[in-house]
Amino acid sequence: MVFSNYLAPLHDFSDLPFRRMCQGYGAKAACVPLVSSAAIAMDESRISLIDAHADERNLGVQIFGNDAKTIGRAAGIIARRLPSVSWLNLNCGCPSTRTMNDGSGSAMLRKPDLIAGAISQMKSSADLPVSAKIRIVRGAGGTLALCRKIEDAGADFIIIHGRTTNQGYSGKPDWEAVRALKEELSVPVVGNGDVTSIEGGEKRVKEGYCDSYMVGRAAMRNPMLFAGRIPAGAGERFALLAEYASLCDRYRDATGGPRLRDIKIKAMNFLSGIPGASVLRLQVSRAASIEEILGLGESAGNAL
Numbered sequence: 001m002v003f004s005n006y007l008a009p010l011h012d013f014s015d016l017p018f019r020r021m022c023q024g025y026g027a028k029a030a031c032v033p034l035v036s037s038a039a040i041a042m043d044e045s046r047i048s049l050i051d052a053h054a055d056e057r058n059l060g061v062q063i064f065g066n067d068a069k070t071i072g073r074a075a076g077i078i079a080r081r082l083p084s085v086s087w088l089n090l091n092c093g094c095p096s097t098r099t100m101n102d103g104s105g106s107a108m109l110r111k112p113d114l115i116a117g118a119i120s121q122m123k124s125s126a127d128l129p130v131s132a133k134i135r136i137v138r139g140a141g142g143t144l145a146l147c148r149k150i151e152d153a154g155a156d157f158i159i160i161h162g163r164t165t166n167q168g169y170s171g172k173p174d175w176e177a178v179r180a181l182k183e184e185l186s187v188p189v190v191g192n193g194d195v196t197s198i199e200g201g202e203k204r205v206k207e208g209y210c211d212s213y214m215v216g217r218a219a220m221r222n223p224m225l226f227a228g229r230i231p232a233g234a235g236e237r238f239a240l241l242a243e244y245a246s247l248c249d250r251y252r253d254a255t256g257g258p259r260l261r262d263i264k265i266k267a268m269n270f271l272s273g274i275p276g277a278s279v280l281r282l283q284v285s286r287a288a289s290i291e292e293i294l295g296l297g298e299s300a301g302n303a304l
Contacts, residue, residue, distance in 0.1 A: 001087060001129040002157050002188040005201055005226065008216035009033030009062040009089065009133075011096075013265065016051040016254050017247035019059075021240070022219055026198075026226035029058035031089055034099070037065030037074035044077055051254045052084045059084055062133070063122075064091040066103035068114060072121025079126035087129040087156075090118055095135075095165045106165040109137045112149045119153035129156040133192075136164050140177040144184055151187050158185065159214060162193040169217070179209040190214050198228050220269045234280060237270045238297025245290060263290050 007014060007022045009031035014022075019030040032050055039046045040063075052059055061078050065071045075088050092115055094105030101107075108115050115132060122130045132150050136143050147158055160181060162173030173193025182189040191210030194217075195201045201213035219225055223240065231237050244266050248258040267284045271277050280296065287293045 002190065002212045003028035003058055004212055006190060006212065006214040007219055008192065008214045010216060010220060013220055016053055016251050017244055019056060020247050021223045021244060022226055023057060025224050029060065030056065031060035031062050033062050034091060035061055035063050037063045037071040040074040040077055041070045047077060047081050050082060052082050053251060053254060054084045056084060058086055060087040060089050061085050062089040062091050064099060064104045068117035068121045071118040072125040075122040076125030079128045087131065088122055088126055090122065090132045093133045093135045093161050095168045106135060109135060109165060112146045116149040116153040119150055119155050123154040131155055131157045131159055133159040135161045136174055136177050140180045143177065144181055147181055147185055151185060155187060157188040157190060159190040159192055175209050182210055188212065192216065197225060221272050234271065234274055234276065237274065240270050241267050242294055242297060245294065258290050260290055263293055267293060
């Protein structure tokens with residue numbers, strides 16, 4: 001169960017409306033980011049915090065935690081209670097201090113047996129495909145040893161971000177290491193790290209680096225990327241923002257409607273890298289309402 005491309009699980013960004021945008025532009029699969037296994041396992045009612053929706057296709061849920069049995073229990077609950085979810089992911093790659101402090105995220109890379117145990121528990125608890133999202137650890141050789149454990153534990157595919165934990169999101173991802181791993185593993189490999197276009201991702205697949213690819217930060221700036229399109233100027237970027245706000249309203253039951261904080265975060269990303277971006281982003285940051293922000297788009301469109 002590997003799709004041609006994925007929208008990455010982006011913490012505090014890839015919410016339901018944004019995922020629906022990307023899916024509308026051609027993302028083949030998406031993933032709800034960073035769901036606490038402890039929270040779900042402790043109180044099933046907290047599953048309502050997962051904003052999965054029946055309108056979505058090929059939707060995954062990314063689970064984090066530090067206890068294999070708890071992770072497995074949460075996986076079972078999600079699979080049983082959210083029929084719109086079609087695959088699960090174990091987060092072993094988040095480099096944030098907050099996630100790693102309790103042994104979750106990238107901290108799991110230090111404990112391959114824990115990762116393997118969690119994958120095994122997820123497979124036995126949930127009748128869904130299961131994956132792990134990892135980073136390069138101790139070079140290609142060390143990463144291969146880890147991947148072997150994940151493979152043997154029953155994972156259906158592995159998502160490999162070609163950076164180390166210490167790199168975070170800086171420096172260049174090691175795609176040669178990703179390719180070396182793909183050549184050794186029997187399960188499909190989804191490559192991740194600085195994929196900035198559909199063409200670039202498809203080239204990675206064609207050249208044998210991976211079986212599929214995942215797009216993260218580039219999609220934050222341009223969800224139209226999945227359609228092979230680049231929005232022209234500020235006017236079209238504000239149009240994307242209006243589309244996002246409309247989807248927030250459409251899925252009001254799940255989102256509570258458009259929120260100023262979310263609109264600002266999306267605007268800051270959508271407007272990056274264009275002429276006059278610094279001025280527009282300053283205006284967005286100072287705006288007191290969503291209407292004021294969208295009004296900036298009307299002015300930008302009239303200026304074209």
